[in-house]
Amino acid sequence: xxxxxxxxxxxxxxxxxxxxxxxxxxxxxxxxxxxxxxxxxxxxxxxxxxxxxxxxxxxxxxxxxxxxxxxxxxxxxxxxxxxxxxxxxxxxxxxxxxxxxxxxxxxxxxxxxxxxxxxxxxxxxxxxxxxxxxxxxxxxxxxxxxxxxxxxxxxxxxxxxxxxxxxxxxxxxxxxxxxxxxxxxxxxxxxxxxxxxxxxxxxxxxxxxxxxxxxxxxxxxxxxxxxxxxxxxxxxxxxxxxxxxxxxxxxxxxxxxxxxxxxxxxxxxxxxxxxxxxxxxxxxxxxxxxxxxxxxxxxxxxxxxxxxxxxxxxxxxxxxxxxxxxxxxxxxxxxxxxxxxxxxxxxxxxxxxxxxxxxxxxxxxxxxxxxxxxxxxxxxxxxxxxxxxxxxxxxxxxxxxxxxxxxxxxxxxxxxxxxxxxxxxxxxxxxxxxxxxxx
Ligand SMILES: NC(=O)c1ccc[n+]([C@@H]2O[C@H](COP(=O)([O-])OP(=O)(O)OC[C@H]3O[C@@H](n4cnc5c(N)ncnc54)[C@H](O)[C@@H]3O)[C@@H](O)[C@H]2O)c1
Numbered sequence: 001x002x003x004x005x006x007x008x009x010x011x012x013x014x015x016x017x018x019x020x021x022x023x024x025x026x027x028x029x030x031x032x033x034x035x036x037x038x039x040x041x042x043x044x045x046x047x048x049x050x051x052x053x054x055x056x057x058x059x060x061x062x063x064x065x066x067x068x069x070x071x072x073x074x075x076x077x078x079x080x081x082x083x084x085x086x087x088x089x090x091x092x093x094x095x096x097x098x099x100x101x102x103x104x105x106x107x108x109x110x111x112x113x114x115x116x117x118x119x120x121x122x123x124x125x126x127x128x129x130x131x132x133x134x135x136x137x138x139x140x141x142x143x144x145x146x147x148x149x150x151x152x153x154x155x156x157x158x159x160x161x162x163x164x165x166x167x168x169x170x171x172x173x174x175x176x177x178x179x180x181x182x183x184x185x186x187x188x189x190x191x192x193x194x195x196x197x198x199x200x201x202x203x204x205x206x207x208x209x210x211x212x213x214x215x216x217x218x219x220x221x222x223x224x225x226x227x228x229x230x231x232x233x234x235x236x237x238x239x240x241x242x243x244x245x246x247x248x249x250x251x252x253x254x255x256x257x258x259x260x261x262x263x264x265x266x267x268x269x270x271x272x273x274x275x276x277x278x279x280x281x282x283x284x285x286x287x288x289x290x291x292x293x294x295x296x297x298x299x300x301x302x303x304x305x306x307x308x309x310x311x312x313x314x315x316x317x318x319x320x321x322x323x324x325x326x327x328x329x330x331x332x333x334x335x336x337x338x339x340x341x342x343x344x345x346x347x348x349x350x351x352x353x354x355x356x357x358x359x360x361x362x363x364x365x366x367x368x369x370x371x372x373x374x375x376x377x378x379x380x381x382x383x384x385x386x387x388x389x390x391x392x393x394x395x396x397x398x399x400x401x402x403x404x405x406x407x408x409x410x411x412x413x414x415x416x417x418x419x420x421x422x423x424x425x426x427x428x429x430x431x432x433x434x435x436x437x438x439x
Contacts, residue, residue, distance in 0.1 A: 011036050012089040012190075013082060015112055017048060017075065019055060019264075019330075020129060020158045021093030023165040026063045029072040031193045036085065037075045048075045056329040056358065059166050079115040089190060090116045093129040093158070102271040104133050113143045120144070125152040125186055131211055131269060134276035137177065137204035154178040154187045155204045157211035162263070163326025173197035177207020212276070215269035216286050221254075222261045223289035226296055229258035233303060240417055259416045260335035260388060261293040262322035267333040297335050300413070301342035308411060312347050315384040316405070320356040320363055324391025324416075329358045336388040340364065343384075353380070357393045375401065383410040390416040 014025040017039035029035040039045045044054040051065040067073040076082065094108045109130060116126055126144065128137055137155040144151035155177040160168040174191040176198050178184040188198045201207040225243055232239025240258070247253045261267070270290045274283050322334035331337065343350055344367070353370040354362070355378065362371035372378055375397045385406055387394055399419045406412060 009034060009086060010088045011085045012091065013038055013085075013087050014091045014093055015116070016092070016094035016130075017044060018093065018095055019057070019162060019165070020160075021091070022048070022053065022064075023057060023060070023160065023169060024091065024093065024129065024158065025073060026060070026067055027166060027169040027194050028190075029067040030063060033072070033193070035067075035073045036082065036087075037073060038077070038079070038082070039075055040077060042077070045075055045077055056327070057165060058163060058327060063166065079119065082119055087119065087121075087124060089125050089127060090120070091127045091129050092116075096130045096132060096268075096272075098268050098271050102275065104268075104272045104275060106132060106136060109136070109140065110143070113140045117144055122150075123152065125154065125183055125190075127187065128153075128155045129158050131157060131265070131272065132208060133272045134205050134208045134212070137208060141204070152180065152183045152186075154183060155207045156187065156191070157207065159211065159214060161326065162323075162330055163328040170195055173199045175199050175201065175207050175210050177201045177204045177210075179203060208276075212269050212273040215265050216273050216289075219261065219266045219270050219293060220285060220289035222256055222259070222266075223292045225256050225258040226261070227292055230292075230299060257390075257416055259390065260296055260339070262333045262335040263330065264322075264332040267294070294335075297338035297342050300415075301339065301346055304411070304413065305346045310383070310409070310411070312343070312350055312384040312411070314380070314382045315343060315347075315350055315352045315386065316355060316378070316382045317352060318355045318385065318387045318394060319389030319391050320354055321358055321389060321391075324389035324393070327358060331359070331363055334389075337364070339386060339388055340367070353378075353382075357391065378405055381405055381407050381410075383407050385410070385412045387412070387414040387416065387418055390418065394418045 011034045012028055013036045014021045014028075015038045017025065017037045021037060025035045025037045037048065039048065047054045048064065051061070051068050053060045053064055092109060092112055094112060096109065097105050099105060109128070109132065120126065128140060137153070141151055141153045144153065157175055159172055159175070172195060174195055174197070176184060176187050176191065178187055178200070179202065184200060188200070191198050201210065228239055228243060232242070243255050243258065247255050270286050274287060277283065317336060317340060320331050320334060320336045321328055322330055322332065322336070340352055343352060351369050352367070353372065354364065354368050355372045355375060357373050359371070360373055362368055382405060385402060395418060402412060
């Protein structure tokens with residue numbers, strides 16, 4: 001635990017209590033720092049103040065309640081309320097969504113930076129944590145530099161995985177982009193109070209690049225498998241098995257399974273990387289990878305329509321969260337939603353039910369007939385069941401139970417090949433990379 005943190009009452013303010021800000025804020029509090037979480041959304045704020053996180057993350061609720069009890073974290077709404085506190089760090093963790101034209105929204109960060117500026121003292125350090133396009137950190141630094149000559153600034157991106165963030169924050173190396181030696185040392189000390197390693201980069205741009213490279217690379221390897229899966233489907237080759245067997249005891253391959261690639265980061269960060277170059281240079285691998293991953297729902301549903309030649313009337317979509325592992329309740333940019341949209345376009349009057357053990361309520365409201373969070377509640381039979389994410393829950397249901405909920409000559413389309421070795425029965429099972437034929 002950092003020395004005397006509770007006695008000298010210096011505070012770290014984390015601005016934005018979303019997934020990133022809250023997990024980091026609580027990890028800092030747990031290691032002994034005094035943390036203030038600033039959150040503008042009144043509903044989320046009230047929940048946090050009452051010890052109830054507004055999203056699910058493993059162990060989050062327990063950690064929140066413990067740190068509230070120990071008075072190591074508090075939640076406030078407005079910058080003006082911070083005036084009475086002695087703050088040595090500001091960490092900016094607000095969202096940076098992309099719009100319809102795939103342009104990243106940075107206005108909030110600039111607005112917040114101005115608010116922070118009015119509160120900083122000589123030694124206050126400001127850390128930018130949100131994902132930004134390259135060059136943003138330097139622009140923000142200028143806001144501070146314009147009024148004072150010296151600015152204590154660093155860019156330290158978040159790289160945790162949703163569902164295991166509280167664990168990963170304790171061991172993932174922290175990327176630190178800082179251009180001043182003394183400030184860098186302080187920022188290292190701060191992060192070394194929660195993790196064992198820091199990776200230092202000498203410029204902001206290098207650190208910004210690390211974050212965008214990570215996710216663009218990951219997006220591209222999924223896209224590689226998806227492209228191979230598409231190829232197999234078009235050439236009439238059951239290629240899923242080739243993908244799996246290509247990996248078997250062959251150390252030079254780490255091919256992921258083909259499937260739906262969604263979520264708030266992978267769907268966004270490659271676009272931010274491309275936007276950083278203002279289209280001066282084309283980035284065909286990154287661009288095509290992203291477009292290919294985005295195309296999968298349309299591709300598979302059209303293939304289904306053309307090859308299966310059956311007018312599906314009742315469908316069950318299993319898995320709405322953007323991924324099934326690790327456990328999370330995040331539906332942001334989930335391709336399951338695009339699958340539903342494509343079904344509605346291609347099968348007029350289709351009734352769609354959804355099943356997701358992590359979502360208590362019907363997320364899609366009127367467009368979905370019935371939402372279940374437990375398979376045993378389902379009493380109907382469907383002519384189409386789609387397993388859209390890789391939730392471990394599907395295996396606990398067992399294949400034979402899916403069997404009971406599907407009509408004869410129905411189709412089970414299993415995007416992640418959860419039930420890999422199951423062959424045809426009175427209905428047909430296909431997954432990404434398997435052939436879809438006439439039933
Ligand atoms: N979610 C992830 O897994 C993940 C992982 C790595 C990096 N990132 C990046 O981290 C950043 C934050 O991501 P997130 O998922 O936590 O975003 P989010 O949108 O879920 O959370 C941001 C929070 O900031 C609050 N906020 C916005 N403006 C505010 C203001 N002026 N004052 C106080 N609060 C304000 C919002 O109400 C919201 O609760 C993004 O840039 C994202 O790309 C996210």
